[in-house]
Amino acid sequence: xxxxxxxxxxxxxxxxxxxxxxxxxxxxxxxxxxxxxxxxxxxxxxxxxxxxxxxxxxxxxxxxxxxxxxxxxxxxxxxxxxxxxxxxxxxxxxxxxxxxxxxxxxxxxxxxxxxxxxxxxxxxxxxxxxxxxxxxxxxxxxxxxxxxxxxxxxxxxxxxxxxxxxxxxxxxxxxxxxxxxxxxxxxxxxxxxxxxxxxxxxxxxxxxxxxxxxxxxxxxxxxxxxxxxxxxxxxxxxxxxxxxxxxxxxxxxxxxxxxxxxxxxxxxxxxxxxxxxxxxxxxxxxxxxxxxxxxxxxx
Amino acid sequence: xxxxxxxxxxxxxxxxxxxxxxxxxxxxxxxxxxxxxxxxxxxxxxxxxxxxxxxxxxxxxxxxxxxxxxxxxxxxxxxxxxxxxxxxxxxxxxxxxxxxxxxxxxxxxxxxxxxxxxxxxxxxxxxxxxxxxxxxxxxxxxxxxxxxxxxxxxxxxxxxxxxxxxxxxxxxxxxxxxxxxxxxxxxxxxxxxxxxxxxxxxxxxxxxxxxxxxxxxxxxxxxxxxxxxxxxxxxxxxxxxxxxxxxxxxxxxxxxxxxxxxxxxxxxxxxxxxxxxxxxxxxxxxxxxxxxxxxxxxx
Numbered sequence: 001x002x003x004x005x006x007x008x009x010x011x012x013x014x015x016x017x018x019x020x021x022x023x024x025x026x027x028x029x030x031x032x033x034x035x036x037x038x039x040x041x042x043x044x045x046x047x048x049x050x051x052x053x054x055x056x057x058x059x060x061x062x063x064x065x066x067x068x069x070x071x072x073x074x075x076x077x078x079x080x081x082x083x084x085x086x087x088x089x090x091x092x093x094x095x096x097x098x099x100x101x102x103x104x105x106x107x108x109x110x111x112x113x114x115x116x117x118x119x120x121x122x123x124x125x126x127x128x129x130x131x132x133x134x135x136x137x138x139x140x141x142x143x144x145x146x147x148x149x150x151x152x153x154x155x156x157x158x159x160x161x162x163x164x165x166x167x168x169x170x171x172x173x174x175x176x177x178x179x180x181x182x183x184x185x186x187x188x189x190x191x192x193x194x195x196x197x198x199x200x201x202x203x204x205x206x207x208x209x210x211x212x213x214x215x216x217x218x219x220x221x222x223x224x225x226x227x228x229x230x231x232x233x234x235x236x237x238x239x240x241x242x243x244x245x246x247x248x249x250x251x252x253x254x255x256x257x258x259x260x261x262x263x264x265x266x267x268x269x270x271x272x273x274x275x276x277x278x279x280x281x282x283x284x285x286x287x288x289x290x291x292x293x294x295x296x297x298x299x
Numbered sequence: 300x301x302x303x304x305x306x307x308x309x310x311x312x313x314x315x316x317x318x319x320x321x322x323x324x325x326x327x328x329x330x331x332x333x334x335x336x337x338x339x340x341x342x343x344x345x346x347x348x349x350x351x352x353x354x355x356x357x358x359x360x361x362x363x364x365x366x367x368x369x370x371x372x373x374x375x376x377x378x379x380x381x382x383x384x385x386x387x388x389x390x391x392x393x394x395x396x397x398x399x400x401x402x403x404x405x406x407x408x409x410x411x412x413x414x415x416x417x418x419x420x421x422x423x424x425x426x427x428x429x430x431x432x433x434x435x436x437x438x439x440x441x442x443x444x445x446x447x448x449x450x451x452x453x454x455x456x457x458x459x460x461x462x463x464x465x466x467x468x469x470x471x472x473x474x475x476x477x478x479x480x481x482x483x484x485x486x487x488x489x490x491x492x493x494x495x496x497x498x499x500x501x502x503x504x505x506x507x508x509x510x511x512x513x514x515x516x517x518x519x520x521x522x523x524x525x526x527x528x529x530x531x532x533x534x535x536x537x538x539x540x541x542x543x544x545x546x547x548x549x550x551x552x553x554x555x556x557x558x559x560x561x562x563x564x565x566x567x568x569x570x571x572x573x574x575x576x577x578x579x580x581x582x583x584x585x586x587x588x589x590x591x592x593x594x595x596x597x598x
Contacts, residue, residue, distance in 0.1 A: 112515075112518075116515075117516040119515045165472075168477065178467065179464075204506075204538070204541075207538070209543070216416040216418045239506070
């Protein structure tokens with residue numbers, strides 16, 4: 001096995017690592033739950049080495065990292081690029097010194113926006129993958145997740161973006177609030193979801209009024225947990241779509257996210273007549289890191 | 300000390316108990332953190348006895364309880380009264396048998412509403428206190444808390460009501476979400492609060508768009524934690540006021556809640572030109588339980 005370089009997506013709760021060949025093939029994929037949230041700066045190198053040392057020879061290997069490892073509380077702070085800008089390239093990556101000289105660590109910067117204030121770390125690399133693989137794409141990227149990002153793209157640049165805490169709100173409300181008694185952890189109801197999206201888009205304040213109703217209807221009317229789950233998701237995605245309308249109205253939208261949440265966004269956008277291009281989030285991350293590696297090679 | 304009866308407000312996380320004289324004076328106030336959430340049905344009597352046994356003589360004493368002790372997961376289920384209805388009186392209370400025959404336990408029912416589905420347990424007794432003490436009041440009650448309740452009152456009856464999860468959302472977002480890094484646990488900024496209420500009332504979807512902005516502005520612009528706290532509260536109360544407008548518009552509003560949150564609601568309502576009557580929540584609970592005791596006496 002000849003590893004030519006290493007691709008890493010280092011998030012808050014997890015990290016994923018791919019051993020790569022020169023021509024961008026994946027030799028092996030590995031992962032760890034040692035996310036940024038669990039690590040002090042001096043711990044990163046050991047976590048990285050433990051996952052890849054068996055694949056290292058004697059020569060130095062570039063390690064290209066995106067995500068929260070570059071945050072202020074991460075391994076080392078990789079300053080943000082500011083919109084409008086192309087997704088940061090390898091030349092602007094932060095070179096982090098290591099004790100093991102076989103590791104040549106490069107952390108890609110995140111992207112920030114002054115007004116309205118916003119930041120991303122990791123999604124810019126998925127957008128880089130989108131730009132690299134869909135060269136004719138001109139539209140809007142939607143990246144559902146804990147913090148969903150919407151980004152206006154034009155000529156390969158991020159023009160503006162906006163973050164919504166929809167995924168985190170759904171997790172908190174369904175698992176930690178009083179609604180946890182009424183919202184099941186699995187199951188779905190497509191028509192309940194669609195109706196809740198419509199409700200919230202038409203009257204965004206309905207979200208505030210209807211959340212406790214999920215609990216009350218379960219107590220009084222035996223509302224099913226799966227229906228409550230779909231309705232809660234629909235209310236939260238609906239108010240997000242009401243607020244993100246300047247992003248998606250009249251645009252083609254590339255939805256880049258894990259299956260369950262991307263399915264929900266796709267359904268809601270399709271119902272609004274928005275053409276959706278679904279892209280795999282891991283493939284986009286890898287494509288973005290591959291593009292960064294190519295930039296490094298041509299340095 | 301001659302205890303004539305005992306008043307109890309038994310909530311999800313706490314219980315409060317007052318030793319009362321025949322004429323409604325408080326001899327002593329006691330409390331416990333053994334709320335409904337921590338208790339199985341067979342544990343309630345012991346918790347109650349531990350707090351009041353020193354005050355019991357040989358004769359039976361009425362114990363009048365409101366709140367979550369009457370929930371399905373509580374001591375014993377006291378069925379809901381349905382709106383439109385007066386706050387439930389002592390004759391509809393659930394008589395719960397006890398091993399210690401000196402305790403005559405009565406649990407007051409909650410109130411439910413079929414459409415839109417809603418429930419309350421405890422607040423109906425504060426409303427009973429409002430009706431008992433402000434006989435000329437005809438308007439709307441707003442009871443800020445973990446789950447804020449709005450109730451239309453007319454001729455001593457609850458005509459309709461609506462619950463908002465604003466308090467719980469504020470706690471989850473400020474303490475458990477990514478915003479915990481940016482929102483301080485104390486401090487306030489009145490103008491930031493007022494501006495956020497206006498924002499959210501004018502464009503309710505702004506709430507979805509602006510939450511993560513609190514984090515981003517702290518990272519990029521050094522937003523102060525106290526300002527972020529007031530702004531988060533303003534966004535959540537603002538979307539609640541947008542949704543509860545049919546309750547408060549053109550009405551007098553009695554705000555019954557703990558100081559900090561009642562202050563915020565009062566400020567937001569006053570800015571909308573709504574006349575506010577502030578009432579102490581403990582006094583209203585006690586007044587409601589006193590009224591129930593009087594009903595029991597005249598049984």
